[in-house]
Amino acid sequence: MKVNISNATFSSIVGIGQKVKKASKESGEQYIELNRGVNAVTEIDLTSVMKSIDFNSKEFQVYAPNLGSESFRKAIAKEYFPAFSQQPGFENNIAITPGGMPALDLVIQILNVENIYFPKFYWGSYSKMATIRQKKFSFYEELHELDLHHINDSSCVFICDPNNPTGVKLDDDYLLEMITKITATGAIVIFDSPYRKLFYEPDNFFDKIAQLDNIIVTESFSKWVGLSGLRMGFIYTKNKDFNSELNIRLLYEFNAVSSPPQMIIERVMTTPVGRLALDDFRKKTTEHIAANIDYLKSKDLLVKEIYGDTVPMGIFAIIKRSEDFLFQHKIGAVGLDKFVYHDKDLWSSYARICVSVQHDLFVEFMSNAV
Ligand SMILES: Cc1ncc(COP(=O)(O)O)c(C=O)c1O
Structure with a gap:
């Protein structure tokens, strides 16, 4: 079969996710997946919203x-x-x-x-x-x-x-x-x-x-x-x-x-119920993000070359630890080299972590990597 080859490759984030899942399954130990790009503090509660959806309507079908x-x-x-x-x-x-x-x-x-x-x-x-x-x-x-x-x-x-x-x-x-x-x-x-x-x-x-x-x-x-x-x-x-x-x-x-x-x-x-669910999701999520960033700052983990005296807003932060080091400490993260096109070596000692996770869990894992 002749196909048009794009020369694009799979995102390394996918590979890291698989590696973390495999390690967790094989060792039976818990890992924290800070390699991901989704908010994981809480989910949005759609219970009331779903009640207002008419499955039998033309609009739906x-x-x-x-x-x-x-x-x-x-x-x-x-x-x-x-x-x-x-x-x-x-x-x-x-x-x-x-x-x-x-x-x-x-x-x-x-x-x-x-x-x-x-x-x-x-x-x-x-x-x-x-x-x-x-x-x-x-x-x-x-x-x-x-x-x-x-x-x-x-x-x-x-x-x-x-x-x-x-x-x-x-x-x-x-x-x-x-x-x-x-x-x-x-x-x-x-x-x-x-x-x-x-x-x-x-x-x-x-x-x-x-x-x-x-x-x-x-x-x-x-x-x-x-x-x-x-x-x-x-x-x-x-x-x-x-x-x-x-x-x-x-x-x-x-x-x-x-x-x-x-x-x-x-x-x-x-809808009022939808808005309530959204506000609740956003409030909880941003509170935990802020607490996690404060923690990184207090442990001097934020990369000065990137933030100077400021702090990230979220949902990601770059920290002074490598992807491999964090993996050894059961933290899934993505090396910063995966997010630059040039000077990859220069940035590989830092990693991107997602800070949109429950604060207690975040501290439990990050405290091992400080
Ligand atoms: C910067 C940025 N833009 C766009 C997207 C696309 O998200 P989705 O395809 O889930 O809507 C993402 C997802 O990670 C992102 O990080």
Whole structure:
């Protein structure tokens, strides 16, 4: 069989997950999986939300519209872009995707750009998707270090804030200033920040960037709503050419995205019981994240080259321990070398850990690795 080989490889995070599970099974001992990228403090309690879902409805059983359910897109507009949500048809700038990953892949496919800039510390899947789609990419150190004379409508810049893998949160005013400057050159900014709304609620940042030309928001309900299993995300842009191509690709890629998860997440965002469950999930999750980061700081485990005198926001942190060292102490973690393209050796003595886990459990394991 002749196949098109992409030369992309499996994410090392998958391999580390398997290694941790195998070691735990073979030894019968408990490991803590801080290698993962999901919130594990608590789950969102969907009991009341699910009671309001009518399984026998057309809405549940039949194809959703190509862009996604209209009421769900209106709910997203109200949640993310309250200043504009009353504008007739605003929700048509929003397209539902089965998660953030397909949203990013569609964006990479559709944009006719010659160079994609990823942050120096970046989620490895970005470059894998670019490799599969045969797009050239390079990296920027800091947003203000991008040479604005060298970027134009053939460039595209990814922003992930709070960042995966570092958990660093940039100042919003700085971020807005940089996004405004970059998009003014004609370059496109992909704002891929699925961890943000876990910490900011209500949040008016999306309103501030919504009207900029050349901004594309890719979002996910895997992180701040905690529902990665439902595979839901969206793409927002007001660019008409992009949106008409997206509409066509969505049809031939998905033939409409699954209806039930759209119904569930819409109800989480819009009903009083859904809101209560979401607030509870976010409150517990962010409290434990903050306590875990405080612990890392108190034990001087945070990497100064990355944080200076600041601390990460979450859900990740980079600590002064290697992946191997942490594994020996029954902690699953991902070496920082897996999140950089250059100077891998330099960064391999540090690791990314997910700090979105129960504080007691976190301390129980981390105290062995201090
Ligand atoms: C930075 C970033 N963007 C997007 C995603 C996509 O998440 P999903 O495909 O689960 O929506 C992730 C998941 O880990 C991520 O870390």
